[in-house]
Structures are given as C-alpha cells and as structure tokens.
Amino acid sequence: MRRTELIMGMPITVVIPDRERQDSLPGTVKFPTTESAALAVFDYFRGIDEQFSPYKPESETCRIDCGELAPGSASPEMREVLFLSEETQKLTGGYFDVWFQGRFDPSGLVKGWAITHAAQILEDDGFISFCIEAGGDIEVRGANEEAKPWVIGLRSPFDPEKLTHRLLLQNRGIATSGTYIRGEHIYNPRTGERANEIASLSVIGPNVFEADRLATAVFAMGASGIEFMARLPEFDACMIGWDDVATFTSGFAGHLVP
Amino acid sequence: MKHSRNRTRSGLHVAAITAMIGIGSLLAATRGYASGAARVASARLTDGTYDGRREYAYYGYVKVQAVIKAGRLTDVRLYEYPNDNGRSHYINTVALPYLIQEAVDAQSWKVDLISGATFTSNAFAKSLQAALARAGA
Numbered sequence: 001m002r003r004t005e006l007i008m009g010m011p012i013t014v015v016i017p018d019r020e021r022q023d024s025l026p027g028t029v030k031f032p033t034t035e036s037a038a039l040a041v042f043d044y045f046r047g048i049d050e051q052f053s054p055y056k057p058e059s060e061t062c063r064i065d066c067g068e069l070a071p072g073s074a075s076p077e078m079r080e081v082l083f084l085s086e087e088t089q090k091l092t093g094g095y096f097d098v099w100f101q102g103r104f105d106p107s108g109l110v111k112g113w114a115i116t117h118a119a120q121i122l123e124d125d126g127f128i129s130f131c132i133e134a135g136g137d138i139e140v141r142g143a144n145e146e147a148k149p150w151v152i153g154l155r156s157p158f159d160p161e162k163l164t165h166r167l168l169l170q171n172r173g174i175a176t177s178g179t180y181i182r183g184e185h186i187y188n189p190r191t192g193e194r195a196n197e198i199a200s201l202s203v204i205g206p207n208v209f210e211a212d213r214l215a216t217a218v219f220a221m222g223a224s225g226i227e228f229m230a231r232l233p234e235f236d237a238c239m240i241g242w243d244d245v246a247t248f249t250s251g252f253a254g255h256l257v258p
Numbered sequence: 259m260k261h262s263r264n265r266t267r268s269g270l271h272v273a274a275i276t277a278m279i280g281i282g283s284l285l286a287a288t289r290g291y292a293s294g295a296a297r298v299a300s301a302r303l304t305d306g307t308y309d310g311r312r313e314y315a316y317y318g319y320v321k322v323q324a325v326i327k328a329g330r331l332t333d334v335r336l337y338e339y340p341n342d343n344g345r346s347h348y349i350n351t352v353a354l355p356y357l358i359q360e361a362v363d364a365q366s367w368k369v370d371l372i373s374g375a376t377f378t379s380n381a382f383a384k385s386l387q388a389a390l391a392r393a394g395a
Contacts, residue, residue: 245357
C-alpha cells in the first residue's frame with residue numbers, strides 16, 4: 001500500500017507492505033487496514049501544518065514569531081519542539097537556531113520531528129514495517145514488500161530526475177539538506193550568510209528526527225560538516241560538493257546497494 | 259578539485275581520480291562504481307603505476323599512487339597522509355572524496371523511496387510523484 005498526499009506544501013508518502021497485520025497486539029487495533037493507517041498519518045501531518053506552519057497567521061509558530069504567544073505558554077508539542085531546538089543548537093555549536101535575525105521558524109526541525117511522531121502512530125498500532133517520507137526525509141522501519149531492506153535512492157543535487165546512490169536501510173532515518181530546489185534556503189546562523197559551500201548533505205541516523213536536525217545544521221557548516229558527522233557514532237553521512245565530488249563518512253558505504 | 263572532471267577526461271591523471279576514492283572503504287566504493295553510481299573503473303586505462311598530484315581533499319592534502327593492471331584499477335596506495343593541518347585523525351572516519359561521474363535516471367533504478375532536498379512547487383511535486391510512481395513500479 002502506497003499513498004501520497006500534498007500537505008505542508010510537499011508530498012508526503014506512506015508505504016506499508018500489504019500484510020494482514022504486521023504484528024499481533026493484544027486488544028483492538030485503531031487502524032484495521034493499511035489504508036486507514038495511512039490516512040491517520042496524513043491527518044496527523046495536517047494537524048502539524050495548522051500548528052507549526054510559518055505561513056498560517058493562526059499557527060503557534062506565527063503567534064510566537066509576532067510576539068502574540070509567549071513560548072512558555074505554548075502547547076506541550078511546541079514546548080517540546082522549542083526544547084529540542086535548544087538542544088540541537090548546543091549539539092551543533094550554534095549552527096542550528098530557530099531564531100534567525102529576530103524571526104522564529106522551527107521548520108528546520110519540525111518536519112523530521114513530525115515524521116518520527118507519525119511513525120510512532122503506526123508502531124503503536126502494531127505496524128513494524130513501513131516507510132514515511134515527507135519532502136525527501138524518510139523514516140524507514142522493518143522491511144519492504146519483498147521482506148527485504150528498503151531501497152532508498154539519493155537524488156542528485158544537480159538534476160532532480162537523477163539519483164547518485166542507492167542505499168539499503170532498516171530501522172533508520174535519512175534526511176537530505178541541499179540548495180537546489182528552494183534556492184539557497186539554509187542560512188549559517190553564526191554569520192547570517194547563505195550556506196552554499198556544498199550542494200547537498202545526506203544524513204543517516206537512528207531516526208529521521210535525529211537525521212533531519214543534523215542534516216540541516218551540519219549543512220550550514222559547509223565542507224567541514226562531514227568531519228563533524230564522522231565524529232558522531234550513530235550517524236553516517238554523504239556530502240556532495242558543487243564539483244560533483246562525494247565524500248562519505250566511513251560507515252556510509254556500508255549502506256550502498258552492492 | 260574544481261577541474262577534476264576535465265582531468266579525468268584527459269586520462270593523464272588517473273591517480274588524481276583515485277585520490278577521490280575512499281581508501282578506508284575502497285572496496286565498498288568500488289561496488290558503488292560497479293552499480294553505476296560512477297564508472298571511473300570502466301574507463302580504458304593503460305597498465306602501470308601512477309603517482310597522483312598533491313590534492314586538496316576538503317580536510318587536508320593527499321597524494322596517492324594508483325596501480326593499473328590489465329586495464330583496470332587494482333590498487334590505490336595513499337602515501338602522503340594529510341598530517342599537516344592537525345586534523346588528520348579524522349581521515350580514519352571520513353572516506354576520501356570521489357567523483358560522481360554519472361548519476362542514474364530515477365526510473366532506471368528500482369527504489370522504494372527517494373531522499374532529496376526539500377521542494378515546494380506543486381508542479382515539481384507532481385512531476386516527482388510521477389517519478390516516484392515509476393521508481394516504485
């Protein structure tokens with residue numbers, strides 16, 4: 001079962017292998033079919049869009065940005081995002097900051113965070129194998145339709161119709177930061193300048209939340225970001241430069257399709 | 259590094275190409291070549307041992323020696339570690355950069371999903387959905 005919907009301005013895809021039920025849980029399940037489970041995921045993302053969109057004046061993000069809502073009085077979800085933002089800022093030595101030039105925008109963190117929460121919705125209902133992708137960031141659980149590791153393609157930063165690598169993933173998250181579609185949309189919070197030293201950075205982590213927040217922050221570090229990634233034991237990364245040159249952390253090659 | 263593509267075409271700097279192949283993960287990287295991610299190894303090569311130039315590899319300078327036998331790259335020796343910048347210990351956990359010579363059409367590789375940078379345009383999203391459908395077919 002595979003469904004794609006456009007939410008938060010990006011396609012969100014849910015893939016759940018068609019099996020009767022992937023795990024036996026005592027008691028009743030909320031989603032009797034893979035379709036109903038996918039619809040629950042899409043509903044969850046629509047709710048996240050209402051709550052966190054930087055483009056909707058009624059969202060908590062906009063109300064915090066314009067000073068109408070004090071961060072301390074925000075919803076538990078927003079406070080969780082604020083806490084994780086602060087943690088990410090410390091973890092990356094200031095390369096991640098949801099407050100940029102006086103404006104509040106937690107988008108760099110919310111997408112991965114939301115995908116990981118959506119995965120929890122499926123997991124809580126007994127699903128052990130599925131993929132959830134939102135705007136190129138993916139949570140990968142269990143095995144694919146053929147009961148094999150999921151095969152994830154890496155899009156070329158130079159041509160959206162082309163792939164540079166194929167990866168085999170199981171119970172991991174992958175996120176890619178780049179500049180090619182949205183223009184140069186990632187800023188280095190330390191200098192205020194556009195981060196465009198490298199074309200793309202893909203990060204594989206224990207889940208897509210961890211992968212996404214690091215991909216965003218470490219992309220802003222430029223070419224030295226790959227060294228930062230190499231020091232993190234739970235992560236692997238692939239950096240692609242404007243000169244078509246790819247650099248891997250040592251574990252990354254182990255994920256390549258042979 | 260800026261002109262690495264031209265150098266590979268000339269065929270005169272084979273070792274410069276190999277400077278971009280991860281030493282720590284040479285075998286895995288070579289598997290990547292075979293699968294079509296890059297096809298450096300399939301170029302027509304003249305047998306011999308080639309020294310590379312001292313090349314900047316993002317985190318330092320490296321120099322390699324490539325061994326070509328029967329027209330194929332059989333060995334890469336790194337004989338100058340980038341130990342002149344105090345960051346050389348990272349080389350153990352970062353593979354040396356290599357050139358992606360040829361990206362592959364999305365539809366010609368069977369994949370479950372694709373990871374890439376965020377996009378917002380609906381037109382692009384539709385185009386991508388079509389690509390995804392092909393990729394998953």
